[in-house]
Amino acid sequence: MPDTFLSDTRDEGRSGLGRWRQAELPEPPPTKGFQLLGVIGPGVILLGAALGSGEWLLGPATFVKYGLALLWVTGVAVFFQTVFNMELVRYTLYTGEPAVVGFMRTRPHAGFWAVFYALMYLLQSGWPAWAGAAAGAIFFLATGNLAGDGQVEQVYWIGVGVYLLCVAILLVGRRIERTLELLNWVMVAVILCGLLLLCLLVAPPSKWIGAVVGFAGYDWDRGHFALLPPGADWFLIGAFAAYSGTGGVGNLSLSNWSRDKGFGMGRVVGYIPAAVGGHEVALAPTGCVFPPTADNMQRWRGWWRIVRVDQWGVFFCGALLGMALPAILYTSVIASGEDIRGPGIAAKLAQSLGGGSWLALMVAFMGAWMLFKTQLNSLEGMVRAVTDILWTGSGRVRRWSNGDVRWVYYGVLGLFVVWALVALGLAQPIILLQLGANIAGFVMVVASLHILYVNTTMLPLELRPPLWRRAALVAMALFYGFFVALWLFG
Template identity: 35%
Template sequence: METQTHPLGTSRPPLDVADLPQPEDVFKVRKLGPVQVIQFVIGPSLIALGISIGSGEWLLGPQAVGKYGFVGVGWVITVSALLQTFYNVEISRYVIATGEVPVVGWGRVPPGWKFWVPFSLVVFYFAFIFGGWAAGAGQGLFALVAGRVYRPDEIEYVRLLGIGLLVVVFLITVMAKKVSRALELTNWVLVGALLLILLGVTVAIVPFAVWLDGIKGLVTFTAPPAGITATQLGALAGFTALASGLNWYAMNHYRDKGYGMGHRVGYISGMRGGKQEIKPVGVTFPDTPENRSLWKRWYKLLLIDQWAVFFVGAMLGMLLPTVLMAHVVDVSGKQPTAANVPTFSAEQLGAIYGQAMFYLMLIVGVLILFSTQLGIFEALVRNFTDAAHAVSPRIRKRIEDDPRKFYYPFMLLVLAVIAGAIHLALPVELVQISANMSNFGALMFPFALMYLNSRLPKPARPHWWHYVILALNVVFFGFFFVNFVYEFFTGAALVKF
């Protein structure tokens, strides 16, 4: 009997075809109730949320609100989070339906993988290789160790601490049996603890009126405040939630978690996990009544993971630090700058409430930025590994179909590159560059996603209105990128409010 295949796109082999697995078989449970969903199904969204509650929520959002207030800024946060969560769902649709991660899937879009795979990696790396997220974590850690914020002549110590935290990420992956699972468990602890501490501190010290202003700001659609530029708003939009047009880099974990056809393709195991092969070409499913029913179940689990966990967590992760920052600015009479925003809240609250609050907020800041560092650093390595493994038979032969033999040496190389790039600018300035480069990704990847998803098996294809919302991603984030480019080359804002 001839093996059935499903052609999709150009320049890559057709997908193999097999039935969708049962969720209970994948997660090894008798029945998937609410408790089992929390225990075994939720996961990829936590890794994305760990990245999300970081550069935008702890640095860019509080900086913008601290200087300009909520009104005219908050709605950018809300729209960005809504569009990005929807975009995440559409990216993950492809992963679940084919078992292929996005950086490999892009290779099926004309003109083919020789353009899209290198181009995707270059855009992704240019956005994140500068290490602003690592430098920000080092800045908070320095203050935690020294008991004060760093002086300008101590910036090198800050950078070394940021590099040291990269080594910690390397060790977490080395000690893992399954890398994705190790990241999930780490983020369960980090994200859960951080949101609880932030909620407790903010409820305890921030007046109700400030809370009300923050919530109203999120849902009040009005002109941005005078003086703010579209580039500044673009940085906030780009790193609210995750990374706008580049969110695809964090969706690989649906394959590794075993969602849908990801269960048929494989995952990256840790050093303690033993050899685990990953198929270089994805697998999709035939259009049968049983598979249509199973697809609906997998898609429902995806919606729970993204909307109930990622979206809610991202909105809380942005609301709490910005409300807290607004209160700090009000009571201190000072405003955060690009140089001090990672430690501004801790410094000012420490002056008002004592050293215990200073250290508590520093711990929160370090852990928030470390969760971002954990996700981004690992994603830089993971996406390159997945791409190289999929498109190069020579590499697969060299590593004997064991992705770990590429993953770990390459992680050390990336660590060395970031250790050099981290010296280029202040942490927040590096993050602003990354955020606006993320908006650049929104100019093309939603279109590539439309192409791929329209060619999936019929039960997995999007409805017409999904394409409309993907187009809105292009318009919204693309507007901010155009302004960033104009200001970068001319030194003047194209749009100033």
């Protein structure tokens, strides 16, 4: 390895983790025509995780109460998250490691950051809030009534069933990432098309106009700009800001999925296979990097084009539509100023559309479908991230599993299942969701600055982010820090 290359990357092993190996960057796959759809994928998994929490629950609760002018928050948040996502994948393209492993390579030590980010995953995604909320929609489908305080036990057991179904899906397939990718292509297409159809059926033109100008912070109904509502519930607003797009550890999981998809050097290090249908795969405990030669830089530009399409074409556009369409739909049907939070929030729109009508049942089914999908993606991302933290950071764990990462993955999954059965009964799903979302805002503040540090100190000069991306990451930390401060002190 040339000395100039070593000088750029010499600090990567100082935290206690194994040092990087070296290889050539694999050739990017062909992307002509429909071949591109088979190449991209992590972005649609991330979009699938986004459509369900902020978009179907926290966003509508916010827009119904305060108006469509708050869509500006979504526009800014999704822009920042797209830039952030690409920086996470930048690290993975170069090293084949998830971004959280890159964080573990910084001071003070790998163990400190391993505990910190594992705790953030637990506090944000460990609450099975989406399964509990989906249970409310399923209860409505079964009974035609909105779940209330008297139906808490029934909703709990339905939520348990939803959660266990997510676990069952993660047991099958050859490559878990590929299973998620295929499911999310179908789910996202059905959800966005269904939402568009519903909006065309029930929304007046004024709501469409209100949503468009709302991205600029303009309140169409009141005729003035309204960036932040006076006397707002900042716990709700902070959660909405964090879960516009995906938010927090959900974004961090993108780099884990990108590694398993085989983006860049991820093709060299291996992936996590499924228990049923998969086979033992040698997942390297440390990354593998490439020297920035002319040939490798040409391949790098090919991979970077794929990442741009995956993020700007799929995640960015889909996340904006995914928030705007439910906003239009909810504000067209439910009276302005109403607080729709409660055990049956996922079926509130269906009830407002006429109880047992076909339209109401379609909405309730879509809500259950959307929230189930979000719970699946959130659970898998959390388990995958904690598995990667343990696999990279602990030789003892690798020896215990005899080199088969599936033992670690499904062991972690089992622990989270036990925790979920307890957590489902602690509070209403919407309260758990708001708690996790506000933790996500804090994660975004820390992680945006962390990936900026990693990518500007550990990557070769030729691969480091340009100045505008660095400025965007700092602005992102300030943006989310503002909302974290509001809910903490407001």
